[in-house]
Amino acid sequence: MSYYSTNNPNVRANLKEAVMQSLAPDKGLYMPLNIGHLPRTFIDQLFTLSFEEIGFEVSKLLIGNEVPTSVLQHIVTTAINFPAPLVFLDGDKASLELWHGPSLAFKDFGARYMAALMSWFIRGENKPLTILVATSGDTGGAVASGFLKTPGIEVIILYPSGKVSDLQEKQLTTLGENITAIEVEGTFDDCQAMVKEAFADTNLSARYHLSSANSINIARLIPQSFYYFEGYKQVQQQGREVVFSVPSGNFGNLTAGLMAKKMGLPAKRFIAATNINKIVPEYLETGVFNPRSSAATISNAMDVGNPSNFVRILELYGHDTDAIRKDITGFWLDDQATRSAMKEAFDKHGYICDPHGAIAYKSLDTLKAGEQGIFLETAHPAKFIDTVQETLGIQVPVPESLAILAERQKKAVLMPSAYPALRDWLLSR
Numbered sequence: 191m192s193y194y195s196t197n198n199p200n201v202r203a204n205l206k207e208a209v210m211q212s213l214a215p216d217k218g219l220y221m222p223l224n225i226g227h228l229p230r231t232f233i234d235q236l237f238t239l240s241f242e243e244i245g246f247e248v249s250k251l252l253i254g255n256e257v258p259t260s261v262l263q264h265i266v267t268t269a270i271n272f273p274a275p276l277v278f279l280d281g282d283k284a285s286l287e288l289w290h291g292p293s294l295a296f297k298d299f300g301a302r303y304m305a306a307l308m309s310w311f312i313r314g315e316n317k318p319l320t321i322l323v324a325t326s327g328d329t330g331g332a333v334a335s336g337f338l339k340t341p342g343i344e345v346i347i348l349y350p351s352g353k354v355s356d357l358q359e360k361q362l363t364t365l366g367e368n369i370t371a372i373e374v375e376g377t378f379d380d381c382q383a384m385v386k387e388a389f390a391d392t393n394l395s396a397r398y399h400l401s402s403a404n405s406i407n408i409a410r411l412i413p414q415s416f417y418y419f420e421g422y423k424q425v426q427q428q429g430r431e432v433v434f435s436v437p438s439g440n441f442g443n444l445t446a447g448l449m450a451k452k453m454g455l456p457a458k459r460f461i462a463a464t465n466i467n468k469i470v471p472e473y474l475e476t477g478v479f480n481p482r483s484s485a486a487t488i489s490n491a492m493d494v495g496n497p498s499n500f501v502r503i504l505e506l507y508g509h510d511t512d513a514i515r516k517d518i519t520g521f522w523l524d525d526q527a528t529r530s531a532m533k534e535a536f537d538k539h540g541y542i543c544d545p546h547g548a549i550a551y552k553s554l555d556t557l558k559a560g561e562q563g564i565f566l567e568t569a570h571p572a573k574f575i576d577t578v579q580e581t582l583g584i585q586v587p588v589p590e591s592l593a594i595l596a597e598r599q600k601k602a603v604l605m606p607s608a609y610p611a612l613r614d615w616l617l618s619r
C-alpha cells in the first residue's frame with residue numbers, strides 16, 4: 191500500500207516510511223492511497239468472527255502486502271489482547287467500552303499496534319530506536335505501556351510538571367525498564383516544543399535514531415477502525431440502523447470510524463461529540479472551519495482548538511462539506527451539561543460514564559426512531575476520578591491495575607523547560 195501526504199498527493203511513502211516518519215516531509219498527514227472494500231460475505235458474517243479475525247482483515251486492507259501474513263497476525267493479536275464489549279443502557283443506547291486495555295483508555299489500541307509494527311520494522315538493526323513523545327496526559331500512559339519491554343526500542347516521555355493527574359503521572363513514571371519520564375518545569379506546549387527541536391537537531395542524529403509516537407501516526411489510526419466493526423457485530427442481528435457517537439478532540443477516533451465506513455461498515459451515520467471546543471460541530475453548521483486556542487474543560491482530552499485529523503476527514507470526502515454533513519452530525523456540551531449527562535446516565539441506567547463518554551451518551555438523545563445508538567466510552571471513569579466522584583457523589587471503584595500504581599515509587603528526570611537541557615541530557619547519557 192502507498193500512502194500520500196494530505197499536503198500534496200504526489201508525496202508518497204510506503205508503510206514503513208509513513209509509520210517511522212509519522213509526519214510527511216512536507217508536514218502533511220499520511221493517508222492510504224486507496225481504501226478498498228471488504229467482501230460482502232465478510233460483513234454479513236461479522237457476528238461469527240472474533241475481534242482478532244476482524245482486526246486482521248481490516249489491517250490487510252489498509253496495509254497491503256508489506257507485512258507478511260504471519261507477522262501481521264502476530265501484530266494484531268499483540269495489539270488487541272483485550273475486549274471491546276458493548277454494554278446496553280437501554281434498548282436504544284449502548285456503550286462500546288474501549289478502556290479495557292492496560293492504560294484504561296482507547297489510546298491503548300493505537301499505541302500497542304504501533305509498538306508491534308515499529309518493533310518489526312527495526313528488527314535486525316543494531317542502533318536502538320528512541321521514541322520521543324510529549325504528553326498532556328493519556329497519550330503518555332498508553333505509549334509507555336504499549337512499548338514497555340519492546341526489544342530495541344526505548345521511550346522518553348516529556349510531561350508538564352504538576353499538570354497531569356496523580357494517576358496519569360504514575361502511569362508514566364513507575365514502569366522503569368525501557369521507559370524514561372522527564373518532568374518538565376513548564377507546560378505541555380513547552381514539552382512539545384522541546385521534542386520538536388530535538389527532531390530538528392542534527393547533533394543528535396549521530397547518537398540517536400529518533401522517531402515519534404504522536405497521534406497523527408497512521409499506525410495509530412488503523413487499529414482504531416477495528417472496534418467499529420466489533421461494536422457493529424454485537425448488534426448486527428437486530429437489523430437496525432446503527433449510529434456511532436464519538437467523543438472527539440483531535441478527531442483520530444472519528445476518522446478511523448469513517449475509514450471503517452468506507453471499507454464497508456454498515457453505519458448509518460456518526461455523531462462528532464465535543465465539549466465547548468466545538469470547532470467541528472461549528473464547521474458542520476456553518477461550513478467554515480475556524481481553528482482557535484483551546485479552552486480548558488473537565489473532558490480535557492478533547493480540549494483541542496485545531497483538530498489535527500480534520501484534514502484527513504476532508505480528504506476522505508474530497509473536501510465536499512455536504513457529503514461530510516450526510517455522514518457526520520455535530521453535538522457539543524459545556525461542563526455543566528456534561529455533569530448533568532453523567533448524572534442522568536447514572537440515575538437512569540446505573541451506568542458510570544467518564545466526562546468524555548458522557549457527552550457522546552447524551553448526544554444519543556438526538557437518535558431518530560428505529561436507530562440503534564452506540565457511544566464510544568473512551569476512558570475508564572476512574573481515570574477522571576475526582577470529577578466523577580464529585581459529580582455523582584459516589585465512590586468510584588478503581589481497577590486493580592490502577593490501584594497498584596499508587597503504591598509504586600515515581601521516577602522522573604526533573605528538567606527546566608529549555609531545549610538545551612534536553613539536548614545535554616540526551617548527549618550525556
Ligand SMILES: *Cc1c(COP(=O)(O)O)cnc(C)c1O
Nearest residue numbers: 438439440441442443491568569
Ligand atoms: C484522546 C481522547 C479523546 C479524543 O480522541 P481523538 O481521537 O483525539 O478525537 C477522547 N476521550 C479520551 C478519554 C481520550 O483520551
